Amino acid sequence: MTLRVVGKNIVKPDAYDKVTGQALYAGDLKRPGMLFGKAVRSPYAHALILSIDTGPALDIPGVQAVLTARDIPGENHVGMTGIKDQLVLAEEKVRFLGEAVAVVAAETQEAAEEAAGRVAVKYQALPVIETPEQGLWDGAVKISPEGNLCWHKKVVRGDWAAAVEEAAAVVRGEYRTPRVEHAYLEPEAVLAEPVDDGILVWSSTKSVHLDRREIARILGWPLERVQVTAAYIGGSFGGKSDLPLNCMASLLCWKTGRPVSMTLEREESIQTTTKRHACVLRYIHAADAQGRLIAVRMEAIGDAGGYVDYTASVMQRMIIHGAGPYRVPNVWLEGWGVLTNNPVCGAMRGFGTPQVAFACERQMDRLAGKLGIDPVELRMKNVLKKGDIFTTGQAVDHEPGLKEGLLKAREIMAAFPPSPSHPEEKAAWGLACFYYGNGRTGMGDEGVATFRLLEDGRVQVAVGSPDIGQGSGTVLVQIAAEGLGLEIDQVSFVSADTRQTLDSGTTSGTRLTAVVGKAVKDGAEEWRGLMLLTAATILGVPVEDLRFDSSTGEPRLVSSRGYLGFREIYRETRARAINLEVTKSHTYATTSLDPENGQGSPYGVYTYGVQLAGLSVDACTGKVHLKKLVSVLNIGRPINPILLEGQVAGGVSMGAGYALTEEIKLKEGKVLNPRFSSYLLLTSLDIPPVECVVLPLNDQKGPYGAVGIGEPATISVAAAIANAVSRAVGAQFFNLPLRPEDIVHKTKELRTKNTEVRKNW
Known part of the structure; x- marks a missing residue:
């Protein structure tokens, strides 16, 4: 089919306004008579609210309103899914540090901030749950009245235990991935203004219609009185879904009858908005003597933070994608979402799949080592092809292209062998496969x-x-x-x-x-x-x-x-x-997963790929030098090749940061590195050339055969980097990020072990 417009490099119409600084984001919007809003936030991660005295704040000149939960005219619960457990303003207790207990509107930002500091709140501190394992202990304090386990399901096919007994090779491992920040340049912002008999909300949001429904419910209004529009958005990556912020500004607008603007400070944003789920992942991989996978068992425990948010959706994707893009007849993939008193976790680029891809692809490399098979060859034996069955029982009715991707990856690695810069460096390639279902999981998207x-x-x-x-x-x-x-x-x-x-x-x-x-x-x-x-x-x-x-x-x-x-x-x-x-x-013709064994057809189309990392590791300092990053992709027909390349470059960079530096550090629910000076992001100087190779496949149901790339661009980058580092230094790594001190420790440990072996020999 000859196409006229699809497949062409069309420049985004907003590009000029953004690069010249003319674009107006939600925080830039101004209105006559506009007030400034500021939330009063809890200094405790878990505490009862004994009393709130707003009087001192109301005495500040310029303060027009101070609202608490008792002032909300409608419902006080919001949520991204059917589970609406989060409060706009906390009522009886707070469940994470920085949770809002009141909100102030004033004539100036300075007055709003001073007034927020004057609201007198008395708390009674409660024990803090810092890890999901701790949340599951017998006798652990309950964060929610229903308990700390907020989600639990599994995907089961065949008899994994019997298959493991018959296996020629079995590899076990426990892996840990950190909570990480979206790190968009534009923080969360909203402007709510009165219009006619209602309210118009300008928000930095990924979901205007969802926001509209939640705001109307909080105000107790019919839907038609609330309208929401998105201003220019300075990055999302799964974030920008701060329903409490949009609702707080709307409440202040309703109360005062004036426009109200709220923009989060960077530290406030990092402490209080959603993060990627930190996870503990336990795997068992079993294969026959020829390297064919016969069983995979996974246990994934996700840290939900103080409220559920997107945890149910994220954990469901984890168990669906937990065995990777491989043909496995026997699986037991089980997930638990657990409430803690850490910042709430929600959607982030990859929606749970970067965590399981890291662990699963590390397992595949370790299994290859145990069998004495080349990692590419092991994957070639096992990747999904047309006519196979996903772990959920859905038929693969299209060509994934993973075999072609692996052949191309082998060709690239042979053509560009990574070389060390000095004798203390070791260089290697690593690779990892991924797949990703496009859309909402079996929900009539x-x-x-x-x-x-x-x-x-x-x-x-x-x-x-x-x-x-x-x-x-x-x-x-x-x-x-x-x-x-x-x-x-x-x-x-x-x-x-x-x-x-x-x-x-x-x-x-x-x-x-x-x-x-x-x-x-x-x-x-x-x-x-x-x-x-x-x-x-x-x-x-x-x-x-x-x-x-x-x-x-x-x-x-x-x-x-x-x-x-x-x-x-x-x-x-x-x-x-x-x-x-x-x-x-x-x-698309999808079905929800059955509650017992997680079988069904959750997605209509899928994105597939192989991602490669060529790098060197300084054995003395543990510093990883990225040399080349490549994504070999089956995304059907590219609608706009230059935008595709931009998404891949950004996604790969985010995946590299996840692998090497990024980690929200916490103590009793408090973020210890709430600034970009201490939350370490990779820069343009750290990222090597990023290559994007598109496979010539086009047999899926998307428009003109196209499927998405926004999230898949990130999924297996960290896994590929970890595999390359492990190969370079000859040691196994089980946790992200790959800290230099951990690499040095493993390298010294390996040298000591080898020295002992030589002595004993």
């Missing part, structure tokens, strides 16, 4: 798009899901233009505004290209057909006599009797009351 003709002759496509910086708006316009048969500049795009769009779901789960994009493609084709019928009626010609002509500035329909420009068609349809609007939805 619906993409929705609306098409309408505008007065200026352009066709508008409207979707509710925000572009959080990745360029989804550009990709969706390309899909629309292709389906409509128009040029890019003849398509208008609107998103993330509840006043103009229907709910097409959150920007999460790598769902926009594959799920929303499919609705856009189908809608564009349906609207094109409707347009032909309408023009045929107006001109009095058969549909077959019409053709689209987009070669002029204004698109038109041409027939043997002349032509009609889109502006004229707009006027004619208005005059004749003809409806030229099309709303199209798309849902």
